[in-house]
Amino acid sequence: MSAVTASPPELSPARLVDMLRMMMRIREFDQRALELYREGVMRGTTHPYIGMEAVAVGACATLRPGDRITSTHRGHGHCLAKGGDPRLMMAELLGRAAGYCKGKGGSMHIADVDAGILGANGIVGGGIGLATGAALASKLAGRDEVAVCFFGDGALNQGIFHEAANLAAIWRLPVIYVCENNQYAMSARADRFTSVPDPAVRADAYGFPGGSCDGMDALAVYSAVGAAVARARAGEGPSLVVCVTYRYLGHHVGDPLNYRDKAEVEAWRAKDPIERLRAALIERRALTAADADAARADVEREIADAVAFAKASPEPDLATLTEDVYA
Amino acid sequence: MSAVTASPPELSPARLVDMLRMMMRIREFDQRALELYREGVMRGTTHPYIGMEAVAVGACATLRPGDRITSTHRGHGHCLAKGGDPRLMMAELLGRAAGYCKGKGGSMHIADVDAGILGANGIVGGGIGLATGAALASKLAGRDEVAVCFFGDGALNQGIFHEAANLAAIWRLPVIYVCENNQYAMSARADRFTSVPDPAVRADAYGFPGGSCDGMDALAVYSAVGAAVARARAGEGPSLVVCVTYRYLGHHVGDPLNYRDKAEVEAWRAKDPIERLRAALIERRALTAADADAARADVEREIADAVAFAKASPEPDLATLTEDVYA
Amino acid sequence: MSAVETQQAPAGTRVLTYAEALNEALREEMRRDPRVFVMGEDVAVWGGGGVFGVTKGLVEEFGPERIRDTPISEEAIAALAVGAAMAGARPVAEFMYADFMTLAMEPIVNQAAKIRYMFGGKARVPAVFRAQEGAGRGNAAQHSQSLEAWFCHIPGLKVVTPSTPADAKGLLISAIRDDNPVVFLEHKMLYNTKGPVPAGDHTVPLGVAERKRDGRHITVVGVHTMVLKALQAADRLAAEGIELEVIDPRTLVPFDLDMVVASVRKTGRLIVTHEAYERCGVGAEVIAQVVATAFDALDAPPVRLCGANVPVPYSGALEAAALPQVDGIVAAARQLMA
């Protein structure tokens, strides 16, 4: 097992601050989503990304606008980090006409194909083949775009990973498999349900680089994914980057959470990715504590605004029921 | 990547001669099947095992009657080696009432569940999950049976391999994945379509032993699979054994064979597994050349007999069309 | 449903939820037959057993060997079940949502359904493939499908769709005891519905429908939730003098055509209603069979009230519009009697 090591471009202070702000935005978004769910104004369910913000933000910071991502059921963070509009997302959570999907998709199907967001996905592993196919399209068209595929430790055991990884390897496709190892797939502990202690070794089975990084550290993610992106863009093929992280909250709002103990959660919370980047930026003098607080306040306003936008949007017209089944 | 190394029980001269005879039987069977196909008395197609006899025979020599195998589209060899009756097999090839499947299955669906033969399979990779499930049943019932799963280099890229191998690993199931790397999956060269030079490394992704052996040498197969069987029977879990071999003839009778050259075929034919075991046994004095010739003549008679049996069997009664859909 | 909820349990029964009834079936069969085991995602640990509570408490009684949490590997779950069944076990494989069975069609359809026939009757595949289907919770297009028609299309499978707790228990026990592969489809909106459930060895044979309500005017064949909605429609229509005869086929394969035809011969009118997409759904099959058998008895063309031919939308208003509702049954019935 060998990770890619080339380092991606140095991040400017302004970009770093943007990343911190984005992590705050994601957390705030998901916190409000939970509240809306508990208020009863949201249907289905919502899978909070809280605790994992460094992964989406670190990974997406390596991308260009023309690059693509595929996301998961736990997709709000990926979507925001790749440039999704929180207002259209929030409206979608409320099933409104102004939502990204005109109310037809909900949390698990938010997408913005023009922004390179090929969608959240209700199928565990569902995005793996899509990202690989998008990478194939880029390669066929001679465009130097890459595709980043976010997926969980649970998705790693789906057959599609094996098939897609083998294909990406033999075809040297510009795809980066970013495995968010948040330790659990619902109640299934990664260390019991995946047959190897470090899932990154699975890359060896396909002959491409694989490595793990600290998924609670946006800069570590940025480096690891950035190196893989550079490799992919240079035509050298796929990589697997395992980001070791944790979901602070339940799998979704209905999680009984009887499969892990509080001490474990606390230990991970102590490594909070937002606090960590904030502290690092303050140390580097990229930011003052007051700036950080102001950023948080901005983000809160922004998300409150998104909620207001969502609530003001009308319900979809019933006539839309049969629209957009076919192009 | 590390293969299992414990060695299986020494084979008696009588057993070795049986193995040679079985290899001859398989070859003779498949040669006659091809002739029958060309005569026009057989439908569908037939996938000859010729050249690969050492794999089925070496592997099945490690098994007990209560053990199980799953086979492939290229299944006649596995079936005979595990104790299938050539008369019932031949009758099945001709679609007759006396066939294993009463004429309903044909070459790709011959099975003898009571003999532990869970069937040839028309789906590439179709047997992988079945063997793993059979191993699970043995484990659950507390029986020390094992399951040997034969599958091709092509099948190795199916998602089911990944899923089943991971499960077998975490559940320590008594299953042995015997990959018959005969260099091709139809026209697809293993070295181009599988992303790693030695498919045995894929075992590392699941944390169980994997190794390659000379699939043209029945004794090498016997040792490699035997060690894995011993491990499985001892409750230590699955293994992957890659048997490096070759199919002498086309994928099936209709193969245009435009994807490989004669020299390659000749080089492999020079390692013929039957000649090799025959020579080894003569050298060990387990057999004389005359014995070997007599064995071949026996086998020819046996298969001629099977053909006669098959031809004498009636066509299935049309009333059976709707029988046996449900138990 | 409130009528059922408040109802007294007849002798020998208790009022249980549909989920509890399924749980009881699993528990009793696992006690009775050591070959039975359960595997699926989050069936053991999560919340003490199952996302919908169907396997609740089972791991405590039977241990993690027989109540097996699996990784997320639907194809393997199905394929292992087939292999285990061929090797003498009686697996009950669970798929968290029927939508995920799209990943498991190969082993179910090419292997389980065909093995016995392909092998000339010399094998059995006594596996149950459980899943829940249906819409109603805003789970959107990939978590709301009703795919029973696919399975009904495939010879060699039996297909079961209970609508009440009692049937849930009785049919699941029968499915486990059956020597064939059975696709056992529950409905997510039914898990919390309540009804009287016989204690002990209660079986409902596969292939026998139940007349849930007698009526003279229109035969309504419903699947899952649509049985309950049809009964509600019948209540409303009774006031207008329109009598619905409501039939729950309970198993779609085998299908109790006799009971449906006998009813249609009496009523002369037929409504078939299910949540699954209308096109190529089971409703078409029921109509084709009734028309072939009792064309002369029909006073009006049979009517389908089914899921719209659209992916199930998320929004509550759209989702409701995509599904057949009580109002729609009432309206269709009035129209048929007009």
Added chain:
Amino acid sequence: MSAVETQQAPAGTRVLTYAEALNEALREEMRRDPRVFVMGEDVAVWGGGGVFGVTKGLVEEFGPERIRDTPISEEAIAALAVGAAMAGARPVAEFMYADFMTLAMEPIVNQAAKIRYMFGGKARVPAVFRAQEGAGRGNAAQHSQSLEAWFCHIPGLKVVTPSTPADAKGLLISAIRDDNPVVFLEHKMLYNTKGPVPAGDHTVPLGVAERKRDGRHITVVGVHTMVLKALQAADRLAAEGIELEVIDPRTLVPFDLDMVVASVRKTGRLIVTHEAYERCGVGAEVIAQVVATAFDALDAPPVRLCGANVPVPYSGALEAAALPQVDGIVAAARQLMA
């Protein structure tokens, strides 16, 4: 078929086989549109292109990047096609046998079919999923299924089933140009059938049936080979004064109900025939729609002549018995007219 084979090609057409016609469609579209590419097992190298010759010679003209041989990974073939289509390519993914699509249902059904709708109309998935189905060659239960009903059940997919070389070409071109996911199902016994095929840019719109033969007495709707068998039956019955009107829907989704209903209004009698398993097959849907639309016009109950509800057996005699045949159509027609 002999009538067709010996027939002179009208101006602007050549006599081609069905396989050659498909090949021509692929070649012309790949020349016209650089976004089109083909991927599948053994589409490039094997025999110069494809187990059935459909992709013959294409790798020579377009190279291995656009004619991509894949490993045996059906789920990935489908899923990559979906992703590639979303990223601007126009993939034509080939499955060697429709039976293997059981491995690819997840991406086709949960992703391709639903993405546009789920995303509020803001995405397109212009992917073609090609496969061949059908029985007749002793390929047995796992290589002979006709699974079109499954795809027809799923909103968001179009489903195409050409029966002639000209339609094969014209429909495949339309499918490739369509902005929706199209399941394009060929039939293994048709590849060597011949017929006149227009040269150049020949398209057949998706959703328009073709009346293959006019007749006054019975409407026969057939799929794939059953169109040809119906025409043979019509020849035989003509001598007895029974006229069949034979309709080939050509695309099952969208379905040209208008043409079928117009015909039934004329004939008053309907036979629907396909090789797919009868239960929950497309025939049931056609009957349900016709009955709903033109009940009054029917003089007799519609008849289905379909694949038996059994896995397809290997033996020639059994396989023939499992499939609808010309004799069966003739007998059913006589019965309808009796």
